Amino acid sequence: MxxxxxxxxxxxxxxxxxxxxxxxxxxxxxxxxxxxxxxLAVRQARARLATxxxxxxxxxxxxxxxxxxxxxxVSSGDGVLDDYLLTLPVAGSGKFRYGDTEVxxxxxxxxxxxxxxxxxxxxxxxxDQVVVRLDRxxxxxxxxGLTGEVGPVHFDVALAxxxxxxxxxxxxxxxxxxxxxxxxxxQLLWQLEQVIIETLLLAQPxxxxxxxxxxxxxxxxxxxxxAMDFMFDRLGEPVTVTAVAEACGTSVRSLQAAFRSELGTxxxxxxxxxxxxRAHALLASGPPGLxxxxxxxxxxxxxxxxxxxxxxxxxxxTPSAVLAERR
Numbered sequence: 001m002x003x004x005x006x007x008x009x010x011x012x013x014x015x016x017x018x019x020x021x022x023x024x025x026x027x028x029x030x031x032x033x034x035x036x037x038x039x040l041a042v043r044q045a046r047a048r049l050a051t052x053x054x055x056x057x058x059x060x061x062x063x064x065x066x067x068x069x070x071x072x073x074v075s076s077g078d079g080v081l082d083d084y085l086l087t088l089p090v091a092g093s094g095k096f097r098y099g100d101t102e103v104x105x106x107x108x109x110x111x112x113x114x115x116x117x118x119x120x121x122x123x124x125x126x127x128d129q130v131v132v133r134l135d136r137x138x139x140x141x142x143x144x145g146l147t148g149e150v151g152p153v154h155f156d157v158a159l160a161x162x163x164x165x166x167x168x169x170x171x172x173x174x175x176x177x178x179x180x181x182x183x184x185x186x187q188l189l190w191q192l193e194q195v196i197i198e199t200l201l202l203a204q205p206x207x208x209x210x211x212x213x214x215x216x217x218x219x220x221x222x223x224x225x226x227a228m229d230f231m232f233d234r235l236g237e238p239v240t241v242t243a244v245a246e247a248c249g250t251s252v253r254s255l256q257a258a259f260r261s262e263l264g265t266x267x268x269x270x271x272x273x274x275x276x277x278r279a280h281a282l283l284a285s286g287p288p289g290l291x292x293x294x295x296x297x298x299x300x301x302x303x304x305x306x307x308x309x310x311x312x313x314x315x316x317x318t319p320s321a322v323l324a325e326r327r
Contacts, residue, residue: 003088003107006167007130009174010063014054020069021051027068028077034064035133036115037079043071043122056174059189060138060285061196063174067128074121081115084134084155086200088167092127096157103158110159112204116152132170134197137284142197143208145277150315154207162203169196190281191232223248224258231271235278236298241267275299276314279307283322292319
């Protein structure tokens with residue numbers, strides 16, 4: 001595993017959008033479509049671009065290989081930003097400015113920037129990178145599920161050591177694209193994205209999970225993780241605490257005590273939080289054609305009035321309002 005292995009896998013599984021392309025306007029259009037709006041300038045007057053872009057779409061994320069082949073400056077352009085960009089360098093060096101923060105990036109020293117501030121990147125000729133695009137609404141939704149509070153997520157720009165564990169998760173996600181497993185169970189990619197975003201939120205310092213409860217970064221016990229996985233795999237099904245306890249080989253009382261001591265909540269509240277989070281993500285960026293009723297039922301809410309009340313209490317808007325924003 002590692003970033004070079006992830007880059008090789010993405011090159012094998014992805015779609016070549018650009019291949020040694022020289023035209024700056026074509027490069028900007030393609031990279032804007034795959035990543036975000038920006039401007040591009042070649043730093044040496046006679047240098048020629050030779051840009052390669054490979055794109056691997058997931059669901060609310062994508063994995064991209066991007067090499068410019070010349071010294072360039074990439075900076076804020078026109079357009080609304082609705083993503084987080086996680087950059088994992090493969091070769092070369094770059095300087096990233098996000099707002100007032102500047103960091104140097106190189107293999108082993110990645111960065112993440114959000115949609116909230118102006119940005120400028122300066123790359124040398126040998127710069128090669130894996131760029132993971134994460135949907136803003138999905139990141140904020142997952143953060144809300146972890147903390148119980150809604151709001152923007154601001155990450156530290158320089159990646160912490162613990163974020164390296166994302167390499168293996170990203171490889172797994174790329175490996176699943178167009179696989180028979182996803183064809184038979186489409187939610188696998190969604191669930192893996194969930195783990196990737198949760199891992200990022202718990203491993204990379206930010207204003208939400210870090211400030212809300214430093215203890216969130218502590219791993220939960222194996223028994224509690226087993227219970228969480230059991231419920232997460234059945235978000236769309238009726239699940240009782242008794243059934244969860246039996247599946248984990250423990251008593252209801254012990255299970256409730258574990259949730260209370262390790263997560264500060266109950267199994268029922270944790271399950272409802274995860275269901276609401278999935279519902280929000282589906283309404284905000286799920287497959288086209290979904291209705292509020294479809295989402296409610298698929299997330300384990302079989303009383304629409306109860307779903308609407310719980311959703312509005314959590315997110316401050318109705319399910320239909322979130323769905324309407326994407327149309």
